[in-house]
Amino acid sequence: MKANDLQPQPGWTLARRAERMNPSVIREILKVTERPGIISFAGGLPSPLTFPVEAFRAACEQVLSEDGRGALQYAASEGYGPLREAVAALLPWNVDPAQVLITTGSQQGLDLVAKVLVDHGSRVLVETPTYLGALQAFAPMEPEVTGVASDAEGVDLADLARRRAGARFLYVLSNFQNPTGRTMSEARRQALVQTARELALPLVEDNPYGELWFDAPPPPPLAARYPEGTIYLGSFSKVLSPGLRLGYMVAPPEILPKLLQAKQAADLHSPSFNQRLVAEVLRDGFLERHVPTIRALYKAQRDAMLEALAREMRGLDVQWNAPDGGMFLWARLPAGMDAVQVLPHAVERGVAFVPGSPFYADAADARTLRLSFVTATREQIDAGIAALAATLRDLATR
Known part of the structure; x- marks a missing residue:
């Protein structure tokens, strides 16, 4: 028997507020999307193609040369x-x-x-x-x-x-x-x-x-x-x-x-x-020069997703909106479907999304889901929406 075995173990007592803390559903889903081959419409991440790397490289040099010590204090x-x-x-x-x-x-x-x-x-x-x-x-x-x-x-x-x-x-x-x-x-x-x-x-x-x-x-x-x-x-x-x-x-x-x-x-x-x-x-x-490039990229990706939804969801009674900006669109599945239950079947076909239920403060609409269009290519959008539609068609016949 080791000496440490005789010592009482720490008794951590959580504050009441800690019991109300919950993991981000989105972060948990993102772990699934790290699997090879998964097309993810789940994350709320901006496209890394929009990151102004060169502007920040130049800014780093300028800030460090002007007042590096002050910047690090x-x-x-x-x-x-x-x-x-x-x-x-x-x-x-x-x-x-x-x-x-x-x-x-x-x-x-x-x-x-x-x-x-x-x-x-x-x-x-x-x-x-x-x-x-x-x-x-x-x-x-x-x-x-x-x-x-x-x-x-x-x-x-x-x-x-x-x-x-x-x-x-x-x-x-x-x-x-x-x-x-x-x-x-x-x-x-x-x-x-x-x-x-x-x-x-x-x-x-x-x-x-x-x-x-x-x-x-x-x-x-x-x-x-x-x-x-x-x-x-x-x-x-x-x-x-x-x-x-x-x-x-x-x-x-x-x-x-x-x-x-x-x-x-x-x-x-x-x-x-x-x-x-x-x-x-x-x-x-x-920003006046940079942000228009983001808008143009995201608009093209939104349009690609809207086109894919119109093409692939025909006859499935799925509803969606057409946002005027931002990174997301909102969809609603056919009556009787629950987005939380649909998600694992969609992941099996290689596509992920975020179910809508966690975004409600009280009574949730289980049929809703969020699709992010900004980090996927047009090819990935086409393939991912097709996979989601195939998932829904398969579930509808069970």
């Missing part, structure tokens, strides 16, 4: 001043750089919102369906997350009024929403802001996809119309690189100090070297 929790100024200048309304907080990805922004605004039992309103990562960020704070009915134009305002009582905020993705790809219409934005003002309801607007429009830019953000009542989240992940882990928040002055304190407790500051890199890349209007 600790920095202000609010973020690198020139980057905050650049973010404020990019936004389509008058933003004071002092209202900008640089975050470690916009996902951290959701975490900070949850820590600062949500108590145990607090009511939080979300669209139906909504971004899975937001549900994960809110869950440890033990809120009552309530889905608000939504249609192709956005949040159903009548249902919002019914569910408003006691809510801390409404979380919305106004442009090319994850998971559905839908965009809130101009009329609905105006009406939502009017309703939010009447109800004194704060909004949390998440806009990581807003620059990825195909034919015309979306309407101005909710934050531009209701700045005193909106926390706005943005990201550099979809237009530059997710590996940088840089996003930002724009918050009303009365709430920003608490968000800053929550960030200080989390990570002191986002990577200072990465912030300087992005500020350097942005300095000469790079």
